Amino acid sequence: MKDKCRGRIEIVRETHETPEAVLERLKLAGGLNRFGQAHYRAVWGWNRLAWIGGKFEERDPSSGSLLREVVELRQEPKYPAVNRWHLERWMPPESYGSRRAWYAQTLEIADGQSVPALGPYPERGDYEHCFTLEGPHGEFVQLTATVAEHIARAIEWSRNKSRAARREAVGERTAREERAYDEHAFAILDDTVPAFHAQPFVCVG
């Protein structure tokens, strides 16, 4: 057993840098922000860390029972899907409210210590999640410049649409889902009925 384990490398955290070509295409698709950074960027899940502060409960992985509690500010992967590429868009600092409002909302008091639950105020804005690259069944999809640009341009296109148009689109989807249920229901119920509703018929030709 010891021999079998010898030489085996277990990768616990796989990191990837975004290819230069992707960054360039995203820059073209979305332009630059006031700080000269691209509006869009692609990041690998394990590379994208964010602040999390407060009281952490550490649990036994096998039983789920509580082992210890720690109050601290950590950097942890921001998104649940750590082994996927994510596309992000920059949001300006004002979209996070004022510095005062930020701390008013995010400050947590645990065991007598004040900890900002989302870390310090984003003075230069921050990048927020737009899209996770995954296949229809959640499978891995490789990041390419074309795919990244395609998504960024689609989001930019929809940003220019009115709120009313976006609302209408959501309404259309709801109506489509209603129709889908009706079709599904009648298809199921039709299954119980013989062909031509059991009326006699003959083949012609």
Add this chain to the structure above:
Amino acid sequence: MPAQANANVVALQLEKVRDKVPLLYERDDILLTMIQQRGDVEKVSSRNLRLPLQVYPGGKAGSYNADGGDLGRGSGTFYDVAQVSPIFFRFAIEITKLVEYATNGRERAVENAAKREVANGMKQFRSFLDKLMQTAGSGVLGTVSSFSGTTWTMATPPGAALVYVGQTIQVYDPTLTTNRGSCNVVAADPISPTQTITIDVNPTGLTNGDVIVHDGLTGSNPVSLYGIKYHQNNATTGTWLNLNRATYPVQLATPRVNAGNAALTPSNVRLAINKVRKSLGINHVSKLIAYMAVEQEHAWENLGITVSQIIKEGGAGDGNDLDLLFSGRKTMSGVPIKSSVNADQTRVDFLDLSHWGRAVLKDIDFYEVNGNTVFPIYGASGGIAASYIFYFDTAFQVWDDSPRTGAYIDTLARPSGY
């Protein structure tokens, strides 16, 4: 031998579709049916289903003096038991003789009438139960903020979203103590900002602030389906599945983010998700879904950082490409979005449905008495009426064995236009 009644023919038609009824009901497009009938739970009897919960860990950790010191005593894991008892729900469908006469051919007419009413009835029943899933367990479908004649303005949330035209509702005082009587909804407007419903006759004693509940509930503090607001709740008083919330104020409280009537922001979402991660472990959010009303889905889209529905509806001409290349799932900070027209318009719930289940006493089916599923209606004279009735019924309750695995954002502003 008595003459064949039309109800017998309808019954035969219903029998044809009987095995299809669960297929119409169990479809993963509404929250209720996304919550599985769990395989690890025995079909329950009329007695309570018991859910053992590990509420406190066992063992005493610490250092000790190896030079003859006392190692102290230990402790064991502490369990308590949550209990669930199913509630019976029915949906009555009545068909008049005219429906049958409306099409040609006797066999086909009855078949069509039965088929259409089964499909429509099931859709409405699913919708009714899904609406109850949005509530806090007492069957409250709305609050009358004011009324003018028989038109009631409903407080938002949930406004008029949880009632449907033709529904029989009951009015209770705000403390759910006094039942003021019942009435029927003749119009409901869950779309416009005013959120009004119109009913046939006001119950005696109707007062601003009264609440409406569904038909069939009786007595004070009625119990109905335990919905999202029952399980995803940070209250430290009251009861939860027969446990006193005050006894386990931390274990039974779902993490909450109060948005303070402001619009949804990415910070709200991160705060909520992080609360789950802090209590359960950093990597324990992969099963979450973000459940919300279409209003909040729209609010998220308005931030301009997501793939908008407008793309997927084909507006950009390349929506199909996106669907082919990717799952096309809309996400909120990486958590898949599930939106509903029935959900609370001011709330986003993060749910781990692997902890939710349904304790089922009776699966959905036609209500049956001695093999009969269709029953005649009698006229005022005592003679037979030109219509007949059948019912769907089911008995179940919804549970969540770990309220801390979710989180919610509430008191969110609704986007303009709603």
